[in-house]
Amino acid sequence: MSLRSKLKTLYQLCDTLCKLQIIDEQDENFGAIQCIACNTIHTRAGEAVYPLAVAYKHSGEKKYLVAAIRLGDWLVSEQKEEGFWYETPEKWTGTTTFQLLSLSAAYLILKDKLSTKSYKLWRQAIARAADWLMSVMSETFANINYSATTSASLALSYKVLKRPEYLVKARELAHLVVKKINEEGFIVGEGAIENNRRTGIDLGYNLDMSLGTLALYSLITKDDLVKRKVLKALKTHLFFVYPDGSIDDSWGSRSYKWTTYGSKTAHGCQMAFDLLADEDPRFATASHLNLVYLRKMIRGGLVGYGPHSWIHDPSFTPCIYPTFTRAENLAFAIEYGITPEKKSPIPSQKKNWFKYFSSINVVLVRTDEYMATVTAYSYNYGYKDRRYITSPTGGCISNLWWKNYGLMQTSSQTVYEPHEIMHMPVEKNLLPLTPRIDYFKNGEYYTNLYETSGKLSLHSSEEATISVSCRGNLKSRNFEDSGINYTLIYDFYDRKLVKRIKLKCEQYKLKGIKVIEPIVKDPSTRFIKRNKYTVLIEKNNETWVFQLLSGRGEVTLGVGEEKYWCPFPSIECFPICIDSIESTEIAYAITHSSAFF
Template identity: 25%
Template structure:
C-alpha cells in the first residue's frame, strides 16, 4: 500500500509539473522568459519560483533533464523580483516580501535533497542566493513581527533548515525563538491561532483567530519541520495532539471544514488557495497515529479529483462551472507533494485507522462537531470576526456532509467581497456568483439583518443536536432590538431536521444554498426539492413556502449550488428537513 501511494504521489506531481513546464514562457524579454502566466489571474505569480524544489525532485527521480532545466529557468526568472535587500517581492507590483521565507525553504530542500544533479556553477549560484536570503530572514524577521502566525512557523523551520545546512548557529537560535513564539499560540485545546487581526485577541466568548486551512497547510507542517530538524521531541509530541484535534475537521473524502475559519475567503475545500498543503505533515504524523495515514490517502484522492488537464483547480466544481485554473494552487502544493516523495517509505505508517465518531465542542472556536458513520455536521457560534462579511457566526450549521451525497452545506464567506486580490480569483460568470453561506434574511430601514452576523448568539449542544438562540444583526454586527430567532438542530444518520422560530412581525426569507452540480437531476416538488446524484437522492422539505430556486456558484469553497428561497411567516414556527436515501426510493 505504501508503494502504491507513493506511485500515485509521483504520478500527480509529474502531471502538475508537466503542465507547469508547458506553461513556462520562452521569450527574448528577460522579464518574461522563464516565468509562467496564470490562466486565471493573467499575471505572473512570483511564488512560482518555489517550484524549483518539486522540479528538482522529479529531475533526480526520473533522470529527465526537462525538470532540472525548468527549475533553473524559474530561478533565473525570479531575479525579476529579487531586491537589493536580498528579499523577493511576492509579486512584481506588491511590496509584500515575507514569502521570501517559503522560497528559502524550497531552495534549501532543492540543494540538500537534489543539489548533486546541478552543475558546480549553478550550485554555487543557488547556495550564494540561499546565504543572502537567510541573512535577510535573520535580520528582518523576529518573534515581534506583526505577520500572521503561519509566517513565524515558516521562518522557524527555514532558519532551522538553513542554520544546519549553512552551519550558522545564530540561525538555529532564531529558529528556537520563533518556535517558542508559535507554541505560545497553541490553545489549551490544541488549536493553532494567530490568523486574524488583531492576531492575539481573545473574544468575550473566549474565541481565537483560528483558520483550519492555514493551520493544516502552513503552521502545523512548518512546526513539524522545525521539530524534526532540531530533534525537538517534546514539541513533536505536542504537535501530534494538535494534529489529532484538527482531524475532527477533516472529512472522509479529504475535504476540510473551514466554514468557521477566519480566512475562509481562501477556502478551496481541499485546503486554502495559496498555502503549501497538509500531505507532508499528515505523512509524518502517520508514524505516530494511523489516522493520519488515512488522511493522506483521502487528501491525495481529493487533489487527484480536482486536477484537470494538469491543473489543480480551486475547488471541486471549478472545472465543471467553466472557471479557469490558478497556477498558484499547483506549484505550492507540488512543493509538499515532493516532500512526501522524498520522505523515506519506511517511515510511513498507513494501517487502517479507527473511524472518528461522536460529538465534541471546542471552546477555542465555540464550535461543535458531530460525526456518525454517515454524517458530518458542524455548528459555530464563534464571536471572532476577522472582518465584516467574513465567515458565518450566529449558530450556523456551517458544514453538513453525508457519506452517500458528499457536501450538502458548505458555508463560505457571508458576503462575496474581494480579499487579497492577487491571491484570489474573479469569475466572468458574475450573474451566478453567490455566497454559499445559508442565512435568514430580514430587511428593515434599508438594511439587511441576518443570523450570520450575530456575534452574541448562544448555543447549547448535546450528542443529538443543538439549540441556538440569536438576534438578527446587520453586517456591522449591530443587533436589531427585539428581532430574535431560535433554531433546534436534530441529527440522525439519514435525516437532519431544523426547527425554526422567530419573533419578527414581518415575513423572513430563508436563503439555503445546497451543493449541487448543474447536471445533477433536480425536481421541485411542493415546498421542497429532490436532487439525484448517481444512486443517491437528497430530499429537502419544509413547512415554509418555497418561493423560488436559482442556480449559483461559490468561489469559496468552490461548489456549484442550487439556492432555495423559503418564505417564513411573521412570528414563524417552521421546520426544515434534509433526508438522504437511495435514488430508487420515492
C-alpha cells in the same frame, strides 16, 4: 498511500509547470514560470524549484533537472539587494520565507549539478534571504504561519550554510508558534493584531502551512518539544478531515480562500501528516484521502479552486498558485515523510459521535450517513478589518456531507469581497452559499450570519445522535440589532437532519423573514417541487426529501439561482427558500428517501 502514488501526482503537476516555463534564453524572464490566468510572472512560482528537484531525484528525467536549475537561477536573479523577494505583481515581502524554504531544500538535492556560478549565487541568495528573515520575522510582522515556516526555512538554511545563528532564530520562532497552540490544539494567529498579539484561528492555514513546516523544523533540529506540540495539534485537526478527504475550513478566520481541499495559496496537509505518520497511523489515512480528493480538482495538470471550477466555467484557467504550492507540499511529504505499513481510520470514518470545540465554538457531528459542522465562531475583528467579518457564524451549518451525495451544503463569505485581489477574482452580486435566516427592513439586511455572539448548546436525545442549538439575534453587517431573536435547533438523526427555528419578535416582522437553504448543485442534480411544502432532491439515482414539517410558510425554489456561486469554495448551489412565514416556530427536515417513504 504508496510513494508511487504521491510521485504520480507530483510528476503530473511538474509536467504542467515545465510546459509553462519560459525557455527562450533571450527572454528577460528565462527560466520563470508563466501564469496564463493572471498574465504575469509570480515570483512565488519560484518555489516550484523544489518539487522539480524532487521529481528529478526520483525519476532521473533530465527535463526536471534542467527546469529546476533554470527556475532557481531566475529566482536568484529576482532577489532584491536587501535579501527579500516581492510577491509579484504586488509588493509583499513576507513570502520570502516560502521561497527560501524551497530554494534551500532544492539546493541540498541539486548542489552537485549546479555550475560553479549557480552554486555560488544560490548560496549567496540563501544567505541574504535568511539574514533578512532573521531581522524582520515576528508575530507582529505577519500571520503566524510565516513564523512557523521561517523556523523551517532557517533550519534548512543552516543545513546549507552551517551558520548557528539560523538555528537559534529558528528555535525562537518555532517555540513562539507552539506557545500559541491553545489547549484544544488550534494555533492562534491567523488574524489581526490586538495588544501586540496575533489573534484568529484558521484551520486551513494551520494544517496546510504551520503544522507541516513546524513538523519539518522538529525533524531537522530534533526538537522533541515542538514535535510533541505538533502531534497534539494534528490529532485535533484530524477531526476536520471529512470522509471524502475534504478539509473543513468553512468557519476559519481566513476561510475567504477556502477551496474544500485546503486553502488556495497554502502548501497542503500531506506535508504535516506524512512527516509524522509514524507517530499515528491515522495521519497516513488523512493524507491519502485528501490527495485522492485533490486529484478530482485537477484538470490539464492545473489545480482548480474547488469542486465546481470547471463546471461553473468550462473555459476556466486557474492561477498557478495552487498547482506549485501543492506540488511543493507533495515534494516535502515524499522526501521527509513516512509511509507506514498500516493505516487506521480517521474520526470521520467512524459513525455516531459529536465533538464540541469550546475555543472556537464549533460542533462536529457524525451520524450513520452524514457529517456536519455547526459554527458560532466569534472571531469578529471586522469592526476594524472587514476581512474577518464575513466568515459564516451565528449557529449556521457551514458544511454538510452526505454519503452518496457528497457535499450537500456548504458556506462562503456572507458578502463576497476579494480581499486579496491577486488571489481572488472579482465577482459581483453573489449571494452567500451558507444556510441562514434573512430579514430585510427598509433596505437593510439582517442575518444570523452576522451574529458573532451566538450561544451554542448541546442536548442529548434518545433517538438523535445529538441536538445542537444556537441562540442569537439577527444583525446587520454593522452589528445593529434587528429586534428579532432566534433559536436555531438541529436534531441529527442517522439518516435525517431536522432543523427547527424559533423566532421572538413582533408579528409584523415575520413577513420580512426568509429561511434560505442552498443545496450544492452538480450538473446531474434535480430539484422537483412536489407541493408547497416538499421538494425532492435527486442525485446519483438516489433521492433526498426537503420538507416543511410544521409552522406556516411556503417552500419556493431557485429564486436568484444564478447568484448562488462563489469562487471560494468554488461551488454552485441551488436555493430552497421558506418564505411567507406566518408563525414564530417552523421545523423542516432533509431526509434520505428510504427513511421517508
